[in-house]
Amino acid sequence: MSGRWVLRAVSLAVGLALWQVLTVTGARVWLRFDQLPTVVEVAERFVQQVQVSEYYQDLGSSLARIGLGFLLAAVFGTALGVVVARSRVLEDLLQPLLEVVRPIPAIALVPIAILLFPTDEQGIVFITFVAAFFPILVSTRHAVRALPTIWEDAIRTMGGSRWQVLVKVVLPGTLPGVFGGLSVGMGVSWICVISAEMISGQFGVGYRTWQAYTVVDYPGVIVGMVTIGLLGWLTSSAVELLGRRATRWLPREARA
Known part of the structure; x- marks a missing residue:
């Protein structure tokens, strides 16, 4: 494990060193690095930022x-x-509406949010x-439908109720898929919240x-970008x- 962390640190150090060399020398190799701030300038600006209360206020607001x-x-x-995957009636009722709205980029809804909500905060x-919402919804729906039917049949054969099937089979069995959707949803939500903050x-x-x-x-722009990257990663x-x-009770292959 320590060797992997060393390799990751080396990769990061090489990237920073390359950035410093290209910006200090003002390299123009199709891309114009002479317009970018150097690593040192960004580091100095970052030190200034973390000493100002506004920086932490911004962190708190975004988080x-x-x-x-x-x-x-x-x-x-x-x-x-879960509901859409388990009920054909609700699937027929809700699926058309969800599929029409799902392709619309969330950031394109900013004008609608401004009209609907009384404050910018609620709109963001x-x-x-x-x-x-949609990455989590889709991942959960697929995870429920991918469950082996023999699991549910086994519970029902032993006299289990619909509630017991849901609690003992459906919810535990879909956890890997649900958390996959949660991970994707977190990344997408950071993209959209930053865009919404820039707009309104x-x-x-x-x-x-x-x-x-x-x-x-x-340099302040780069500091903001680095901060966004760190928050998203964390x-x-x-x-x-x-x-x-x-999901630690599952086999390693199932968790992956």
């Missing part, structure tokens, strides 16, 4: 929006995915919810990154860790 929107999407996406949470937010990492661009603070890793803990 709160992600947390609320993603939690709502996890609850409703999982529940609706709504965009985050929509972004995560007043606080948040996306808003601050766009503000840095408007005042030609390119939250996705947390979801994957929770998934491994929740």
Whole structure:
């Protein structure tokens, strides 16, 4: 395990070194690296940022929006995915509407969110919810339909009720698929919440990154991008860790 971490650290160091060399020398190899800030300039700007309270206020705003929107999407996406997969009547009733809305990019709903919700904050949470909702819904639906029917038949043969089938078979059996959808949903929700903050937010990492661009603070833009990447990585890793803990009773192949 230590060898893998060393390899990852070396990969990151090589990337940073290459970035520094290309920007310091002002290289123009089709791409114009002479316009980008150097690693040192970005590091200096990052040190300045972490000493200002606004930076942590932005972090808190973005994390709160992600947390609320993603939690709502996890609850409703999982529940609706199970219901649609288990009931033909509800599938016929809800599936057409869901399939019409699903291809619409969540960020394209920003104008609708501005019209629907009384505050920008609620609109951004709504965009985050929509972004995560459909990956979770689709993954859950496919996971339920992929369950071997012999599992349910075995429970029913022993006198199990529909509720026992749901609790003992469906929910545990779909956990790997559900957490796969949660992981994808987390990544997509970060993309959309940052975009929504740039368009209509007043606080948040996306808003601050766009503000840095408007005042030609390119080191600040890179700091915002790095912050977004770290937040996305940490939250996705947390979801994957929770998934491994929740499915540790499964064989390794099933967890994967």
